[in-house]
Amino acid sequence: MPGRTRDVDPFHLAWFTSFTAPAWRSTFGGDTGTEWMTGEYYVSMARQLERAGFDFMMFEDSTMVSEALGGTMEQDLKHSLHSPKLDPFPLLPLLAKATKHMGFIATGSTSFYSPYILARVMATMDHLTGGRIGWNIVTSSEDVAAQNYGMDALPPHDERYDRAEEFVQVVKALWDSWEPGAIVMNRETGHYADHTKVHRIDYRGKYHASRGPLNMPAGPQGHPVLCQAGGSPKGRDFAAKHANAIVATNPNVEKMAAYRADIRERAAKHGRNPDDVKVLFHAAPIIAETTQEAQAAYHRVFGMDDPLQIEQTLAMTAAVTEIDFFQYDLDAPMPQDLKTNGHQSVLDDFMKRNEGKTLRESLGERLRLGPLLVGTVSEVADQMEDIVARTGGDGFLIRAETGLSHTRRYIDEICSGLAPELRRRGLIRSDYPNDLFKQNLLQF
DSSP states (O other), rough: OOOHHHSSOOOEEEEEEEEEEOOOTTOOOTTTTGGGGHHHHHHHHHHHHHHTTTEEEEEOOOOOOOOTTTTHHHHHHTTSSSSSBOSTTTTHHHHHHHHHSSSSEEEEEETTTOOOHHHHHHHHHHHHSSSSSEEEOOOOOOOOHHGTTTOOSSHHHHHHHHHHHHHHHHHHHHHHHBBBEEEEEEEEEEEEOOOOOOOOOEEEEEOOOOOOOSSOOOOSSSOOOOEOOOSSSHHHHHHHHHHHEEEEEOOOOHHHHHHHHHHHHHHHHHOOGGGGEEEEEEEEOOOSSSSSHHHHHHHHHHHHOOHHHHHHHHHHHHHHHHHOGSOOOTSBOOOOOOSSSOOOHHHHHHHHTTTBBHHHHHHHHHOOSSSSOOOHHHHHHHHHHHHHHOOOOOOOEOOOOOTTTSSHHHHHHHIIIIIHHHHHTOOOOSSOSSSSSSHHOOOO
């Protein structure tokens, strides 16, 4: 890629979001508070991201109405956090039809799906999109979600990863149960598919079993792009073994570099080429015409002056960690002895980063899952270039806080301001040379 200003390899840009209400309370929210349910908000967003050179959109997901804060659904519904939230799987073919090149990733839980259904749904979408989809593998971390599926509670953290390991083995075996060329369409013999090229998998493990074969061939990618967000030691090892793209959350550049190095080392131990595992770091750039305006905008998003914003952030944090933060004094030091069966790495990082700070001070840091990126377009591009140079990172996963800054205006600031500047420097893609999502992801 020509035009780079320093010795930094090109990197990937992706967008992290949910199929949920954008910033409907924002001055620039317009009618998105209801329009999003038709999918149109995300369709127009996908077109804009593709023009800007993004590699993919990733949709996180959950299937609960959280009661973690205050023991009631009020805060979750008041701030439209985990509900209402629509299933992203049916949205992906709509997004692919509206675009030509980008990839689209949806979340499916190994704790709630069956391997056969997940394998079939993903293979179907891979066909429908011409090979442009991926699966974000999660084990889930909320007992209230588990209770929607007839469980009293989720298994312990490490056991969830043991179950996920078997789950992925079954899914991959089902995708492989049809050999290439199994569909022959021989008019003379009347054979549509060659039965000698379709095989049972007869998998039986401790947690999962499947006879197989899948009742359809795998899609154009064979195995769709796999995405994961392992933070704990068990999660990191799982991600390094299976994922093509890893979602990483850390605001500290040195820790970002250490995380990527650890993932690459683990990938090599699993016999993989570390270059085939792309580590993308969360980032929420705040861009304005001047540095001062950007700093003011940053304070509006990450500051804790608005009581509604405090409530919303407490509710988000409580849902992820399954800890009711209403029981703690906002102006007392952040507790350091909290335990959870929820997102352990999120809670551990939250406590360590905010040791000695009050809970109120900590909440702004809780929102910032990635490095500080604030300034003019040129300044933020400089910051991103510097981070990639220091971490060897593979790219960034842009994130707009759904209830605070996820508006068409913010998307346009990134797509019409930041992305063109990065492209002028030769830091992001200027085209999509391959037909398949995975091929483009592994291009560099």
